[in-house]
Amino acid sequence: MGPLFNATDEWSFVIALVIGIAFGYLLESAGFSSSRKLAGVFYGYDFVVLQVFFTAAITAAIGLLFFEYFGWIDLSDIWVNRFYTGSAILGGALMGLGFVVGGFCPGTSACASAIGKIDAMLFLGGFIIGVVIFDAFYPLYAGFYKAGNQGPIKIYESLGMNREVFLLLFVIIAIASFVATGYIQQKISHKSKKY
Amino acid sequence: MEEVKIQQNTPRKYMNPYLAGVLLGLVILFSFYLTREGLGASGAFKRGVAKVEQIIIPAHVNSEKSAFYHYVKNGEDPLKNRLVYMIIGVFIGGFLSGAINHRLKLKLEHSPKITSKTRAIAAVIGGAIFGIGSAFGRGCTSGAGLDGMAVLATSGFVVVGMIFGVGYLVAWFFRKLWI
Amino acid sequence: MSDTRIIKKRYIFMASVFIGLALLLVILPEKSTSKQLKPEQLLLQINDNNRYVSTDEDARKIIAGDNYMQLIDVRSPGEYVEFHLKGAINIPIDSIFNKDKNGDYVYEDILNQDVKINVFYSNGTVYANQVWILLKRLNYKNNYVMKGGLNRWIETVIRPPKPSVTATVNEVALYNFRKAASMYFGGGSVAVPAEDNAPAPIIKKKPKQEEEGGC
Structure with missing residues (x-):
């Protein structure tokens, strides 16, 4: 029964490398190596980010629950990020701002750098500067960073819902967003063609 | 063909x-x-x-x-x-x-309306903001967002909601960078 | 035009597959997800004597105020009130599987965690062993049995036998320790009602995974 390897096991380094290659390959193939394509999600001309992102999330989420149902994986043993209310909200907000200004996120900038995008390399440089800044002034907000720890809480627990019902809703919302964004994208690209 | x-x-x-x-x-x-x-x-x-x-x-x-x-x-x-x-x-x-x-x-990809230099500065500043954000968020779009949503973690949904929510809120102010 | 229609059909198909799978998860009967141990594994564990902790070790830890050991008295509440070891909490064998109104085991937070080690004791070892096996079957961790139970405790810690003249240095040291422990636990009298009746702290859910961001 999975997970088969511990994350600190040396085999997991090899597996991580292989998974990383697949991850990078897919990001590049889907067009995530272009900042203008990525930023399109915020201006309605290209929703590829949203489409890839949510398709991947629902695929993995459904897969994990089926794996658990067949007894292949122990879901209580896999890593779940802790939820620190204030820190997560601020972090998400800054990332949203950084995404619009910089046009990348760390994973996409790494694979864009690999194919020679200079703006991606600059973004990565900026990212490292940001990490250093965070570390340099860490004592100022260490309290905030560690406040409001709710542990590895799940969204359906936070909402007080049944897990499977939540997942079904999530899938329906994701598909609805695909339909809606497809429609918007068509309209906007028609409009831009006129000009 | x-x-x-x-x-x-x-x-x-x-x-x-x-x-x-x-x-x-x-x-x-x-x-x-x-x-x-x-x-x-x-x-x-x-x-x-x-x-x-x-x-x-x-x-x-x-x-x-x-x-x-x-x-x-x-x-x-x-x-x-x-x-x-x-x-x-x-x-x-x-x-x-x-x-x-x-x-x-x-190549340095940028909107035709801005210069390479503007794009370069925006990329560095955006990267720095993202760096600070991903430290607070305990992971970035992939580690906190994508993984988080896959395991139905509250942190994942909150982080993704904030990234897109704030992204749309501020998108208008930075539209010159992209369109 | 017909091309886009084929693509549309594909998307409708894909969307139905996703919704169908998610719906299936909702409909599927709840499978008992308990991670019970297989009988073979259980047998191996039962034959393994690692589950025993000696009375001397226990005495040493109680005196040292070891916060990482939780003594659990599995005898009846009556017997517990009459005499129990310092710091022990009482979970009678017939109530280990008590459930609260949500259907969760009441004592799971205590019996299945990584923070403390639990040491069960009864008068002999029979009941403590039974509890241990039942919990092992549920794959609960960190549980041990006090070797010989309270009977051995009294024999060794409270009324230690004098070492023979030919005893080795170690044996003498052990005797001296037991003597001292005996004083600590109230001399020869067993009828000492243990002084602290305060309920032991209940450990909250496991802080299992290490503190490290995902991304």
């Missing part, structure tokens, strides 16, 4: 986003199945920074004053971690896809 295109080395079309999404979802699924953890990108850079700090300013990183104290505690090597190998893989994978699909080219 196809043959001619290859000979001309024009970049090929991108993969269908839904197909890429399903494949990416399967990669995440197997990552959890094999190693109990999902994907991640920012962790490797944080560890890289911790490594450099360990060499040049060990007094700082080896104290509670550093956010990366837990990476180096007990004299551990911060780079001895799966996320570091994963980011190496991302570089290799991205390069492979670029090579296969004829997209390898050194």
